[in-house]
Amino acid sequence: MELAATLFSTAYQFGDAFAFLVISCAGLAVIFGMMGVINLAHGEFIMCGAYVTAATARAGLPLPLAILCGALVAGLVGMALERAVIRHLYHRPLDSIIATWGVSLIATQGVLIVLGSTMQGVGTPLGGVAVGDRSYSLYRLVLMGAAVALLAGLYWLFYRTRFGVVARATIERPQMARALGVDTRRVYGLTFGLGAALAGLAGGLYAPTMTMVPTMGATFMVESFVTVVVGGADIFVGAAPAAAILAAIRAGLTAWYGQLFGQIGLLVAVIVVIRILPGGLSAFIKRARR
Amino acid sequence: MNSGAVLEVVGLCGGYGGETVLQGVDLAIAPGEIVAVIGRNGVGKSTLMRTLAGLLRPTAGRILFDGRDATAESADRRARAGVGYIPQGRDVFPSLTVRENLMVGEVAGAGRSTPDYEAVHRFFPILKERARQRAGTLSGGQQQQLAIGRAMIGAPKLMLLDEPSEGIQPSIVKDIARNVRALNRQTGVAVLLVEQNLDLIVSMAERGYVMEKGRVVASLSREEITSRDAVRRHLTI
Amino acid sequence: MNDARTFAPEAAPRDRRSGLAVWLRRLEGPQTMGRGSLFWLAAGLALLAAAAYPQFSDDYTVGNAAYFLVWTFMAMGLGVVWGYGGALSFGQTAFFGLAGYAYGVLTINVGAAYGFTWLALILSVALGGAFALLIGYFMFFGRIRGVFIGIVTLSVTLVLETFMAQTAGPQWRIGEARLNGFNGMSGMPPLTLPWPGGDLVLYPGAQLYYALLAMVALCYLGLRMLLNAPFGNVLVAIRENPERAEMLGYDVRVYQMLAFGLGGALAGLSGALYTAWGQYITPSSMGLTSAALPIVWVAVGGRRDITATLLGTLLVLTAFQQLTIYGSQYALVAMGALLLFTVLLAPDGVVYTAMERLGRLGRPGRRAGR
Amino acid sequence: MTEILRVAGLNKAFGGVTVARDIDFALEAGAMHCLIGPNGAGKSSFFRLLLGEHAPDSGTITFRGEDITRLRPFQRIRRGMSVKFQVPGIFKALSVRQNLEVAFQNHLHGADLAATVERVLDFASLGDEAGTPAGVLSHGQQQWLEIGMAVGVEPQLLLLDEPTAGMSPDETRRTGEMLHALNARGITILAVEHDMAFVEQIAKRVTVLHFGAIFAEGSIAEMIAHEGVQRIYLGAADE
Amino acid sequence: QDGPIRIGVLEDQSGDFAAATMVKVHAIELAAKEINDAGGIAGRPVELVVYDTQSDNRRYQEFMRRVLQQDKVDVVFAGFSSASREAYRPIVNQFDGLAFYNNQYEGGVCDANMIVTGAVPEQQFSTLIPWMMETYGPKVYTLAADYNFGQISAEWVRQIVAENGGEMVGEEFIPLGVSQFSQTIQNIQATDADFVVTLLVGAAQASYYEQAASADVGLPMASSVNVGQGYEHKRFTPPSLKDMYVTTNYIEEIDTPASKAFVEKFRAMFPDEPYINQEAANSYIAMNLYKQMVERAGSTDHDAIRAELGKGDVCFDGPSGNVCLDPKSQHMSHTIFLAKVEADHSIAFPTVWENIAPYWLGDAGCDLTKNDPSAQYTPSSPPPAN
Numbered sequence A: 001m002e003l004a005a006t007l008f009s010t011a012y013q014f015g016d017a018f019a020f021l022v023i024s025c026a027g028l029a030v031i032f033g034m035m036g037v038i039n040l041a042h043g044e045f046i047m048c049g050a051y052v053t054a055a056t057a058r059a060g061l062p063l064p065l066a067i068l069c070g071a072l073v074a075g076l077v078g079m080a081l082e083r084a085v086i087r088h089l090y091h092r093p094l095d096s097i098i099a100t101w102g103v104s105l106i107a108t109q110g111v112l113i114v115l116g117s118t119m120q121g122v123g124t125p126l127g128g129v130a131v132g133d134r135s136y137s138l139y140r141l142v143l144m145g146a147a148v149a150l151l152a153g154l155y156w157l158f159y160r161t162r163f164g165v166v167a168r169a170t171i172e173r174p175q176m177a178r179a180l181g182v183d184t185r186r187v188y189g190l191t192f193g194l195g196a197a198l199a200g201l202a203g204g205l206y207a208p209t210m211t212m213v214p215t216m217g218a219t220f221m222v223e224s225f226v227t228v229v230v231g232g233a234d235i236f237v238g239a240a241p242a243a244a245i246l247a248a249i250r251a252g253l254t255a256w257y258g259q260l261f262g263q264i265g266l267l268v269a270v271i272v273v274i275r276i277l278p279g280g281l282s283a284f285i286k287r288a289r290r
Numbered sequence B: 001m002n003s004g005a006v007l008e009v010v011g012l013c014g015g016y017g018g019e020t021v022l023q024g025v026d027l028a029i030a031p032g033e034i035v036a037v038i039g040r041n042g043v044g045k046s047t048l049m050r051t052l053a054g055l056l057r058p059t060a061g062r063i064l065f066d067g068r069d070a071t072a073e074s075a076d077r078r079a080r081a082g083v084g085y086i087p088q089g090r091d092v093f094p095s096l097t098v099r100e101n102l103m104v105g106e107v108a109g110a111g112r113s114t115p116d117y118e119a120v121h122r123f124f125p126i127l128k129e130r131a132r133q134r135a136g137t138l139s140g141g142q143q144q145q146l147a148i149g150r151a152m153i154g155a156p157k158l159m160l161l162d163e164p165s166e167g168i169q170p171s172i173v174k175d176i177a178r179n180v181r182a183l184n185r186q187t188g189v190a191v192l193l194v195e196q197n198l199d200l201i202v203s204m205a206e207r208g209y210v211m212e213k214g215r216v217v218a219s220l221s222r223e224e225i226t227s228r229d230a231v232r233r234h235l236t237i
Numbered sequence C: 001m002n003d004a005r006t007f008a009p010e011a012a013p014r015d016r017r018s019g020l021a022v023w024l025r026r027l028e029g030p031q032t033m034g035r036g037s038l039f040w041l042a043a044g045l046a047l048l049a050a051a052a053y054p055q056f057s058d059d060y061t062v063g064n065a066a067y068f069l070v071w072t073f074m075a076m077g078l079g080v081v082w083g084y085g086g087a088l089s090f091g092q093t094a095f096f097g098l099a100g101y102a103y104g105v106l107t108i109n110v111g112a113a114y115g116f117t118w119l120a121l122i123l124s125v126a127l128g129g130a131f132a133l134l135i136g137y138f139m140f141f142g143r144i145r146g147v148f149i150g151i152v153t154l155s156v157t158l159v160l161e162t163f164m165a166q167t168a169g170p171q172w173r174i175g176e177a178r179l180n181g182f183n184g185m186s187g188m189p190p191l192t193l194p195w196p197g198g199d200l201v202l203y204p205g206a207q208l209y210y211a212l213l214a215m216v217a218l219c220y221l222g223l224r225m226l227l228n229a230p231f232g233n234v235l236v237a238i239r240e241n242p243e244r245a246e247m248l249g250y251d252v253r254v255y256q257m258l259a260f261g262l263g264g265a266l267a268g269l270s271g272a273l274y275t276a277w278g279q280y281i282t283p284s285s286m287g288l289t290s291a292a293l294p295i296v297w298v299a300v301g302g303r304r305d306i307t308a309t310l311l312g313t314l315l316v317l318t319a320f321q322q323l324t325i326y327g328s329q330y331a332l333v334a335m336g337a338l339l340l341f342t343v344l345l346a347p348d349g350v351v352y353t354a355m356e357r358l359g360r361l362g363r364p365g366r367r368a369g370r
Numbered sequence D: 001m002t003e004i005l006r007v008a009g010l011n012k013a014f015g016g017v018t019v020a021r022d023i024d025f026a027l028e029a030g031a032m033h034c035l036i037g038p039n040g041a042g043k044s045s046f047f048r049l050l051l052g053e054h055a056p057d058s059g060t061i062t063f064r065g066e067d068i069t070r071l072r073p074f075q076r077i078r079r080g081m082s083v084k085f086q087v088p089g090i091f092k093a094l095s096v097r098q099n100l101e102v103a104f105q106n107h108l109h110g111a112d113l114a115a116t117v118e119r120v121l122d123f124a125s126l127g128d129e130a131g132t133p134a135g136v137l138s139h140g141q142q143q144w145l146e147i148g149m150a151v152g153v154e155p156q157l158l159l160l161d162e163p164t165a166g167m168s169p170d171e172t173r174r175t176g177e178m179l180h181a182l183n184a185r186g187i188t189i190l191a192v193e194h195d196m197a198f199v200e201q202i203a204k205r206v207t208v209l210h211f212g213a214i215f216a217e218g219s220i221a222e223m224i225a226h227e228g229v230q231r232i233y234l235g236a237a238d239e
Numbered sequence E: 001q002d003g004p005i006r007i008g009v010l011e012d013q014s015g016d017f018a019a020a021t022m023v024k025v026h027a028i029e030l031a032a033k034e035i036n037d038a039g040g041i042a043g044r045p046v047e048l049v050v051y052d053t054q055s056d057n058r059r060y061q062e063f064m065r066r067v068l069q070q071d072k073v074d075v076v077f078a079g080f081s082s083a084s085r086e087a088y089r090p091i092v093n094q095f096d097g098l099a100f101y102n103n104q105y106e107g108g109v110c111d112a113n114m115i116v117t118g119a120v121p122e123q124q125f126s127t128l129i130p131w132m133m134e135t136y137g138p139k140v141y142t143l144a145a146d147y148n149f150g151q152i153s154a155e156w157v158r159q160i161v162a163e164n165g166g167e168m169v170g171e172e173f174i175p176l177g178v179s180q181f182s183q184t185i186q187n188i189q190a191t192d193a194d195f196v197v198t199l200l201v202g203a204a205q206a207s208y209y210e211q212a213a214s215a216d217v218g219l220p221m222a223s224s225v226n227v228g229q230g231y232e233h234k235r236f237t238p239p240s241l242k243d244m245y246v247t248t249n250y251i252e253e254i255d256t257p258a259s260k261a262f263v264e265k266f267r268a269m270f271p272d273e274p275y276i277n278q279e280a281a282n283s284y285i286a287m288n289l290y291k292q293m294v295e296r297a298g299s300t301d302h303d304a305i306r307a308e309l310g311k312g313d314v315c316f317d318g319p320s321g322n323v324c325l326d327p328k329s330q331h332m333s334h335t336i337f338l339a340k341v342e343a344d345h346s347i348a349f350p351t352v353w354e355n356i357a358p359y360w361l362g363d364a365g366c367d368l369t370k371n372d373p374s375a376q377y378t379p380s381s382p383p384p385a386n
């Protein structure tokens, strides 16, 4: 019984870290991994999703619907942003850094000016559950499930549907895709919108567990970038194992040596993994598979 | 002019940004024709093809496709209307598999035809064998076949073929010639072919245009084109 | 090898010009914008104006200008690494911070007498450069490239920040110098010039300004020469196509590592000078926001040209500060908008675009789109 | 004559695809040799193995008496190789002149460098384009530039992957003549080509690669007459 | 000299800290308005020079230089985070300026150019910890931000727990910016702590409360920063802060006539103010203390002002009761309120400690009336004995 409780605790910690990495990086994986746009406003889409979720939930919408609302609004904002700004920056990834950083500044400070420096959150639903002599938040188990579902859904969308194939083609050779009849603008708009919606979803899912401030997106940034990059060129093959490895390292170090080592260890692990596998995990997995 | 042409180009000017490469090109292709464009390096053959495909915006002149003014139409609409473009240098999607590359080709034909993978595989068996390989790791010749197959899937009415023989082994050059001609016979697709390979021109084209410095300077009849000397004369300095 | 060549000239007369002349000729070249007497006249006038300006201004403004100059080294270093070398480093602040702390530790322990602050400055810069070489070795010899470089360097600087932030305890001291965690280290002396009749303390003001101006000018000219030398050519070639560069017989890794080391040393110079300027260095100068700033300066000015980088950095620093002074809460929104418009309207950078326009006025030429 | 290059028992596979299968191959100094074979036979991959871009699974490569199997690409180049790739690997944002300078400055300096660049510009008919960013050249012009970058340094061994792709028959002939001139200066040349007229023009001997293995070797006439080569490569005689 | 008295205000109106600091600017504006309405300071009007420091230490350096050198202000009110204070302190010293730091912090600044009105650990912990131990038991778990404030505060907690015969069952430091606490929650549950001292800082770390509540940790919490500074009880959904005990020198719920009047004035001028926290009260008090000292000294000269401060009778009856400046450390005495967060996030005040002096610096040997070391000390690195 004792052992089972310990095992559960370990699995829970790992799953928790894994879910956080996967959920927070999914939107970035689409926008950066698929489109090559380095989106420094990723955190602000997360914030947008969280704010909308909190606002709609407190207005009486059931939480799951409120979260979807958050994702939807973030997605729409993303599509608008794509049309106004990002569209001009494809294949200028380095310029997209500057532009999206600008967007991020405007969004953070704009929200601060308009909505004030904080916003009241929504409480975490479902309460706790006791296993052995410890108690755990049930909602966190939901988050873990959501992470797995998200990975499966994205893989299906990008590898098993024509939209996904066309989107990948468009991002790689837009001119050629156009010459083959692809309405590239629409594809871009939808893909970016999807990435933004996924970020919004992350915000919505984590809204009940976090402080609502305009800068809240920043907490997700480093982790999501690191996960996506360690994953490597092929995001969907790489992101899940990357999240798993980083989560294991983080959870392990945090458990044994405390949060500081968890934090530093995560970053050092990133450096080491990239050094050992310069193409990221996906390149390695591809090679191993053949 | 006559309205039976699949493609009619009048006074076409265009190029890159400030730089005009095409200086008033006129040509016409009737349905089911295979027409060659020849000319030395840098005269603007590929530029012409890109402009016809809609990837470059003309600065003057008109492009009529199927009798319809397509001058201002975007590349993707042209493709869906039946213009299949096979660029010089192939431009396959390197990280997509062969099969996925062909899937992208389906888009052009969506609504007009059902994708005929059988036919493509018949013409280019290697594309079936390597369906799951990433296109970027194919050899040059394999990529060329993929590029043609990808255009075929979209059931085009007009194919713009830019130097298809470049880097292709002789037997496949012959195959390509044979296949394109067969395709042309079976589906009535018209072909505008840019080439430097004499054999291919001679074995495929029904007539031709000679380009020089952004202009069509001569038109070659069927007789002229089958006599190698006329072609050779135009390709030498 | 065979003597008779089809392409190589038959034993052309050897170039007799001295090494210095060769280097001076490299002040102009394909890798830097601006050539001809008109350009150098303008540059000379600009330098003159910069030198004369303290006479017409107040202490605060001069001290503030000196503060801006402090940052330009880091920007120019990033210009070399990123603009010319094609490796986007997101962690120049690591070398900045390391050198900044090194300056503090050294001067707090040894003091400022006999001009030791300058030695400390040099040592700190060397440390920043050496650390950058180490990281560069690790990355480039490990075949790390592209966005991975960005993430590795970012991770390095964040590790340093996280680590330094928790050194608040008394056990974290190097000799006399308390690292002092997140609150930052202070109490180090400013740069001091030994001077007959009492050392000159270079507090932010005209003296420090002149010292910095001279350093910026030297550094700028030196970089111009380096970038137009074969080293610069190869660096740019590597940026464009590393595989091909290797196939021309260049050890790509060594070039990239050296460029990275140079960038790190320049970031270190900024860091040590910053510490001397404000007698304060904090872990947050290695944090995410700080790390993003140099990229913004370089991108807004134009990363493809060292002159654009230098002028752009000064421009952005001034613009952002002015916005903060007069924009209150709206400053950040305005900054964001400014960045957006820059990227959309002047994709090669504001200064770069302006310089290119100016240059094109002068001579007609064939220059097609990117 | 001495041997400049020897490849022994070279093997390389990418997953399921074998690109080099027990290749034994030698080149005399001063030879002018062509490598032909079907698309995907492994010709370009063979070049990449020679240059060190791919590491072989097994086998050795000896260049001028030295085992270079473990050397990095730039080290091999410095020992006297030079290459023109199938897909032009030029520096797109650099001007044509800068491309050539970068290509030559490892060997040449000052006035020598400038003179050589001028000659190559002239030879490649790129004089008018010297200041143009190489990325905007037409496809054929890029090929010329790539050739210029490879031949200008006059290496011991010149590797050319489809040098005449995209060239008109006339230009192809001119290229052949230039290669003969280089060869006359003692430069060993190994070229991959699909243009049989060109192969006939330049090659004394020809090696046919098929599925990564050496399929046949001999004079060009022998190869054209070779039934197997016709079947896998040349196709049936002209219709 | 008759022109206006210029007061520099450097506070974070944007960035990470904005949530807790906007209100400080408003409090200073309120005080300035009152002072001007009543005829100014010694007949001279007050003029504020306000800059937004964007939660960025560099901006503090730039603007401190600007207000002292260019705007030539008479006094500066500046800083939220300790890092920002340390960033500008060398500059204040260089130009021999006078700065008020109106913020609760880890204590220990012994600098003649600084006057501190915020509460310090000895005021908040010497009251809070013994009370908690008495009420809930002797076993303490500390959760602190991993930087100066957290580490030094934790040191105080450790010391006071030991002095009172308690036991530290755990101590954990959290890097700034960490927002995920599952492991920490497990760690706490693995001990038999009677209560948790939370010294968490910043928006990210505040996520702990929600996460702990949803995992049913259920332990009482004690803190010196929450509620009083970041009004978490207003921002989070009840009951996540239930049984949180905070020692604060002011919050808007305090039910005294002075406090009620203050809240009323404040809201009349800033109706949308989300919360009036202790730093707002400190800033307001600081303005009034400055007025008093200038009027008594008859000048804005720093030495004259410090001479008045040195007399030890600079006091003010403010929203939080009577407070006085301590001449040795130039810190301020406080009435410390124990605020308890109820299940519905309303506030109760189980007890109040009047007139708690900032004794530690003076006792340890800092005496600004005699010399000025311009340093920051901690219990583990106290002033050198001389």
Ligand SMILES: Nc1ncnc2c1ncn2[C@@H]1O[C@H](COP(=O)(O)OP(=O)(O)OP(=O)(O)O)[C@@H](O)[C@H]1O
Pocket: B016, B019, B021, B039, B040, B041, B042, B043, B044, B045, B046, B047, B048, B088, C368, C369, D135, D136, D137, D138, D139, D140, D141, D166
């Ligand atoms: N992207 C571009 N930007 C600017 N100029 C270009 C660009 N591409 C080609 N050019 C120029 O346009 C002219 C015509 O090029 P084009 O590619 O059409 O030639 P081509 O006839 O196809 O030659 P080739 O036989 O070598 O392929 C050339 O002078 C070339 O330098």
Ligand SMILES: Nc1ncnc2c1ncn2[C@@H]1O[C@H](COP(=O)(O)OP(=O)(O)OP(=O)(O)O)[C@@H](O)[C@H]1O
Pocket: B137, B138, B139, B140, B141, B142, B167, B169, D014, D017, D018, D019, D037, D038, D039, D040, D041, D042, D043, D044, D045, D046, D086
């Ligand atoms: N990196 C790789 N991964 C997997 N397969 C590869 C890789 N590189 C090459 N191949 C495969 O190896 C085979 C040989 O390719 P290679 O490019 O050497 O052919 P080639 O003889 O040069 O053909 P071509 O004449 O068409 O250029 C091809 O089938 C190709 O698909």
Ligand SMILES: [Mg+2]
Pocket: B045, B046, B047, B088, D138, D139, D140
């Ligand atoms: Mg072409």
Ligand SMILES: [Mg+2]
Pocket: B139, B140, D043, D044, D045, D086, D161
């Ligand atoms: Mg090949």
